Amino acid sequence: MSHHTRTGTVPWPDDVAAHYRSRGYWEDRTLGELLWEVADARPTQVAVVDGDVRVTYRELVGRADAAAGRLRELGLEPDDRLLVQMPNGWEFIVLTLGCFRAGVIPVMALPAHRRHELTHLASLSEARAVAVPRMLRDFDHERLAHELVAELPDLEHVLALGETGMLDPRSVPLAEVLAPGEDRESERAAADAMRPDPDSPACFLISGGTTGLPKLIARTHNDYVCNLRATSATAELTEHDVYLGTLPASHNFPLACPGVLGTLLVGGRVVMLPSPSPVRAFATIEREGVTIAAAVPAVAQRWIEHQEETGGASTRTLRVLQVGGSRLPDEYAARIEPVLGARLQQVFGMAEGLINTTRLDDPTDVIVRTQGRPVHEADEIRILDPLGEDVPDGEPGSIYTRGPYTPRGYYNAPEHNQRAFLPGGWYGSGDVVVRGPDGNLVVHGRDKDMVNRGGEKISAEEIEGLMYRLGDVEIAAAVSMPDPVLGERLCVYAVVKQGHRAPTLEDVREVFARAEVAAFKYPDRLEIVDHLPMTKVGKIDKRILREDIADRLQEPSGR
Ligand code: OOB
Secondary structure, eight states: TTSSOOOOOOOOOOHHHHHHHHHHSSSSOOHHHHHHHHHHHHTTEEEEEEEEEEEEHHHHHHHHHHHHHHHHTTTOOTTOOEEOOOOOOHHHHHHOOOOOOHTTTEEOTTTTOOOOHHHHHHHHOSSSEEEEEEEEEEHHHHHHHHHHHHSSSSSSEEEEEEEEEOOOGEEEEEEHHHHHOHOOOOHHHHHHHTTTTTSSSEEEEEOOOOOOSSOOOEHHHHHHHHHHHHHHHTTTTOOOHHHHHOOOOTTTHHSSSSHHHHHHHTTTTEEEEEEOOOHHHHHHHHTTTOOEEEEEHHHHOOOOOOOOHHHSSOTTTOOOOESSOOOHHHHHHHHHHHHHHHHEEEEEEEEEEEEEEEEEEEOOOHHHOOEEEEETTOOOEEOOTTTTTTTTTTOEEEEEEEEEOOSSSSTTOOHHHHHHHHHHTTEEEEEEEOEEEEEEEEEEEESSSSEETTTTEEHHHHHHHHTTTTEEEEEEEEEEEEEETTTTEEEEEEETTOOOOOOOOHHHHHHHHHHTTOGHHHHHEEEEEEEOOBOTSSSBBBBHHHHHHHHHSSSOOOO
């Protein structure tokens, strides 16, 4: 292992790394210094818009440098992890860039995460600090953060976003960390001196995951810059673009495909919005002249329907609508361009690396019916049958990939890496795809035990583990059920212990609430059964369960 990758990460083999370097896929530049170059070329241009707040490029990098210095003053050293759980706003961006400058690694938690997830992410990453909003949607994040500090030995500081007067005295006000500096030149020089190694992690992303609890994915400066350049190219992003950041920005898609970071790297403008509701999104598109946005299919559907019903605000400036995170039904895909006036770009990607997109000049048929092809010329793909043989084009198989922005292992997870990666470093995402003769992929299904609820990934194993907290449950199986809005919802089948009372869905949700789990993981439906169908090798036959619940939903009384 080379000296600059941190313990627990899996580096690319030396010869592969040398190849990526010699071809220029890895530039050996940090995200922070690249951003400074962009800012130096357009200091007075607005980089970030958040409601009435408009941050110029000069101010953005100035604040990021000042924040880098303050993180250092707090005692955060290069390579220390900062758990970041922030809503979409300018503060998220400045804090993230401050981390990039200081070599502190942000761990990208979701706003929906609760104690169950945050405890796991903080301990797995050995985070030394956590950044949260004081209060968001009636939830007291600041209090939870202090409870975590009390429980976790590595976690010391809570950085809290909110009115200073009401802060818990133990919190560091985020407003102070992110405030403009006093002396730009010396803060810049100080931040330059903290420059991290481009092969070190820029951030930790959270895997959708099929195991009990999510894994961390260390994305290096080199790999992430590569990811940004390649996705910016297929979105044909330029400095004239205005990107609407409306999905939770800690997801890889809105963060970096090309997302917030890609837009800043080309000198464009980012508009942050905390929720994708059509009324506010459309008003913002119109007011700010948004040219590109990213949505999950459920959001794209709402936008189409809203526009058809109201014909209200104008999305005239919207050049591209990227849709990904789960399968976009062809019917909706066909309506995006006619209704919203934007070119559709389908995006089939993963936090683990590989991003596929349709190209803007592809024939309509490709744009509407496929999830595109890899964004980078060095992305390698294999599509394998269950015996590990390559399948011919046109036949479904499991996708495996390697490339310059697909890390070779999860962080600190050697046993899991044995299963998730094939010899030779091929990452298997668990998606079943068909490759057409033109190289475009169509996602057919999955062979991983996960539920994709409107783009939020839920591990079946994690849900089943939580089900046993109901003392009455003998055995439980979590499966997806079809849903017209979210694509999939979460259904749990349960066998009740002999002589015990059958729990209700309300009982289940209460137990999940008590376990302080993210709300998107609460089961949507509970089916009590006498026994579960088994496969020949003695595993629960989830295919039968998925068919069963789909059938039940068809019945008139099914919902
Ligand atoms: C994105 O990333 P993750 O890590 O939340 O989830 C990855 C998984 C994929 O393995 C696949 O199962 C599913 O999400 N997925 C899609 C899809 N895009 C993602 N399934 C069908 N069609 C699509 N277009 O979801 C993500 C990361 C970067 C860009 C876009 C999405």
